Amino acid sequence: MSDIKTRCLIIGSGPAGYTAAIYTSRANIAPLMIEGYQPGGQLTTTTEVENFPGHPAGITGPQLMEDLRKQALRFGADIRPGFVKEVDFSQRPFLAKTDTGLSIEASTVIICTGASARYLGLEDEKKYSGLGVSACATCDGFFYRGKKVAVVGGGDTACEEALYLSNLAAEVYLIVRKDHLRASKVMQARVLDKNNIKVLFNTTTEGLYGEEYLEGAHLVEKVGTAEEKHYDLPVDGFFLAIGHTPNTEVFRPFIECDHTGYIKVKGETTITNIPGVFAAGDVADPMYRQAITAAGMGCKAALDVERFLAEEG
Numbered sequence: 001m002s003d004i005k006t007r008c009l010i011i012g013s014g015p016a017g018y019t020a021a022i023y024t025s026r027a028n029i030a031p032l033m034i035e036g037y038q039p040g041g042q043l044t045t046t047t048e049v050e051n052f053p054g055h056p057a058g059i060t061g062p063q064l065m066e067d068l069r070k071q072a073l074r075f076g077a078d079i080r081p082g083f084v085k086e087v088d089f090s091q092r093p094f095l096a097k098t099d100t101g102l103s104i105e106a107s108t109v110i111i112c113t114g115a116s117a118r119y120l121g122l123e124d125e126k127k128y129s130g131l132g133v134s135a136c137a138t139c140d141g142f143f144y145r146g147k148k149v150a151v152v153g154g155g156d157t158a159c160e161e162a163l164y165l166s167n168l169a170a171e172v173y174l175i176v177r178k179d180h181l182r183a184s185k186v187m188q189a190r191v192l193d194k195n196n197i198k199v200l201f202n203t204t205t206e207g208l209y210g211e212e213y214l215e216g217a218h219l220v221e222k223v224g225t226a227e228e229k230h231y232d233l234p235v236d237g238f239f240l241a242i243g244h245t246p247n248t249e250v251f252r253p254f255i256e257c258d259h260t261g262y263i264k265v266k267g268e269t270t271i272t273n274i275p276g277v278f279a280a281g282d283v284a285d286p287m288y289r290q291a292i293t294a295a296g297m298g299c300k301a302a303l304d305v306e307r308f309l310a311e312e313g
């Protein structure tokens with residue numbers, strides 16, 4: 001037996017979730033949102049957001065999310081704390097259970113659970129988070145104009161981040177654990193062609209240092225060989241680009257994902273393999289991963305839900 005019935009369950013409260021809530025509320029669908037472990041999503045961990053249109057002076061991540069939340073509440077969205085720990089999408093209405101003990105019956109679902117940046121697992125990463133350590137060059141690169149930064153990773157994301165930063169920072173070091181890059185050939189060529197990007201192959205990070213803010217990284221080259229070398233690299237910014245993990249674990253038994261775990265949507269829509277279940281934001285977007293693109297997808301998901309419910313009569 002369910003405690004609550006809804007025409008649209010929105011799981012997750014990042015820019016995609018709130019935008020879906022605003023649109024579905026204004027369409028009289030009366031959505032229910034379950035916020036997740038990190039209400040407001042990834043943006044609540046960033047400081048200044050300068051690239052979200054409509055905020056000429058910039059806005060802090062937490063403030064932006066608080067504003068989006070207020071906007072959703074204004075139109076009557078039912079927003080509740082909790083984490084969806086179990087779903088049953090095998091039949092309609094869909095069922096979801098939260099860790100707060102709520103049992104939900106939903107005619108439609110929008111999954112907006114986002115993705116989490118992978119970290120190396122060093123204690124220092126937490127210590128300097130927001131003080132030099134970042135997992136998003138597009139968000140934070142601007143603060144490192146004319147400075148020295150390091151990017152960790154050898155995939156397409158790392159190359160893209162390094163290239164982006166090379167147009168802002170004075171010097172960019174790409175820290176790659178193997179003796180080669182995993183990125184596509186074209187990205188590799190672009191990185192290797194850039195004068196102010198230096199690739200440090202066979203190099204891993206042992207720790208970070210700095211008084212108040214990050215001042216550098218403790219690196220080790222050719223670890224475990226006769227040529228093993230430990231040294232310090234002074235940098236003002238340390239960017240992680242070792243991949244993201246989409247938060248799709250709970251949905252995997254029902255929802256089709258790609259080989260890296262991102263939810264597959266049909267073409268330009270937010271439609272998943274289960275009719276009535278939609279996905280928006282980073283959880284379904286390995287490519288762009290921006291707050292504004294997530295918000296755009298949240299809007300699309302709400303319109304897809306509206307259409308789906310209308311077609312059902």
Ligand code: NDP
Binds near residue numbers: 152178241260
């Ligand atoms: P990838 O998984 O492709 O690459 C991750 C990189 O991080 C690898 O070089 C890996 O090293 C390294 N790495 C992983 N763990 C660690 C660690 N603990 N310490 C040091 N290095 C580590 O992730 P991406 O985010 O780069 O890309 C994900 C997908 O998205 C890919 O399919 C990519 O092609 C795609 N993409 C496409 C873009 C585009 O087309 N424009 C842009 C961005 C991404 P190792 O090689 O040794 O395993």
